[in-house]
Amino acid sequence: YLMEKEVIGAVGFAVGYKNDNISSGLALSLFVDKKIIIENVPKTIKYLGITGIPTDIKEVGEIKHNLTDEILTPDEDLPMRMGGSISVKNPKEFGTRGLLLTKDKKQFLLTCYHVLLMEFFPNKTLYEGLPSRLAEYPSSMTMPLVESNTGSIVYGCYDSNNDFAIVKVDNANALVNGISSRRFKGFYDSNTLPSLLNKNVITAGAVTNMKQGKVLDTNGKVILTNTGRRFENVVVTEKISKPGDSGAPVIDENNKVVGIIIASDEFFRSYILPVHNLLILNSYRLN
Numbered sequence: 001y002l003m004e005k006e007v008i009g010a011v012g013f014a015v016g017y018k019n020d021n022i023s024s025g026l027a028l029s030l031f032v033d034k035k036i037i038i039e040n041v042p043k044t045i046k047y048l049g050i051t052g053i054p055t056d057i058k059e060v061g062e063i064k065h066n067l068t069d070e071i072l073t074p075d076e077d078l079p080m081r082m083g084g085s086i087s088v089k090n091p092k093e094f095g096t097r098g099l100l101l102t103k104d105k106k107q108f109l110l111t112c113y114h115v116l117l118m119e120f121f122p123n124k125t126l127y128e129g130l131p132s133r134l135a136e137y138p139s140s141m142t143m144p145l146v147e148s149n150t151g152s153i154v155y156g157c158y159d160s161n162n163d164f165a166i167v168k169v170d171n172a173n174a175l176v177n178g179i180s181s182r183r184f185k186g187f188y189d190s191n192t193l194p195s196l197l198n199k200n201v202i203t204a205g206a207v208t209n210m211k212q213g214k215v216l217d218t219n220g221k222v223i224l225t226n227t228g229r230r231f232e233n234v235v236v237t238e239k240i241s242k243p244g245d246s247g248a249p250v251i252d253e254n255n256k257v258v259g260i261i262i263a264s265d266e267f268f269r270s271y272i273l274p275v276h277n278l279l280i281l282n283s284y285r286l287n
Helices: 002-006 276-281
Strands: 010-017 026-032 044-047 050-059 063-065 085-088 099-103 106-111 134-137 149-159 162-169 200-205 209-223 230-238 249-252 257-265 269-274
Touching (some): 010 050, 106 134, 162 276, 209 269
Antiparallel strands (some): 044 050, 099 106, 106 162, 149 162, 200 209
């Protein structure tokens, strides 16, 4: 905590090798969003009586929501599986549809608040259907020659533990809760998430399609460069996403749902919002 106050632009700390050279021995790695010419950090520190621990400042680049306006052509599979594109009607950006849910015998699509409710964030953190807004999937930005399905955006929540938007769909017959040949089977809750550490997870985004990477942290924190928004209790993985993948479902190798992609940095990491707080606290079910 004391070091965090001293380091300009600090985004995290870890134990690593000085200059990534194993022969240099262990050091305290200080991650910053951008290096500056003069760093207010000593070359070594003392901690719990141990003196002379080397320090090493590493630049990690910007951490942003995965939004894009690039024209792509996913969504060509029928029936449509999770991982295809979704956007507001007449979009400027698109994201990825995450999960098909049910509640009170009605069917809903899940994606990110920042994908469908961009005009409201970061000032308005709760959306409950007014003004009336429509989502389309696939997005006309990614499949401009295909007639899109539409649904009403009925709920959204955006805070340190939430980045969810819920879309009511009248006809979900064309949707399959799965990616490629994988059908989803249950989800992780707060008690079982720690078991994911160092295991591989799989995602499918509207841009990246299927990608696999290792879980690096199951209780991480991230501050987004473009909004300054701080998220807590996120799962951190090797980079498995690109802009346009926000909302993409993430599952383990047994098809159990972890959460949805919310952000990534430029080179190394993706950040996943667990879905257990939405499913358990708000009574939605995996379809």
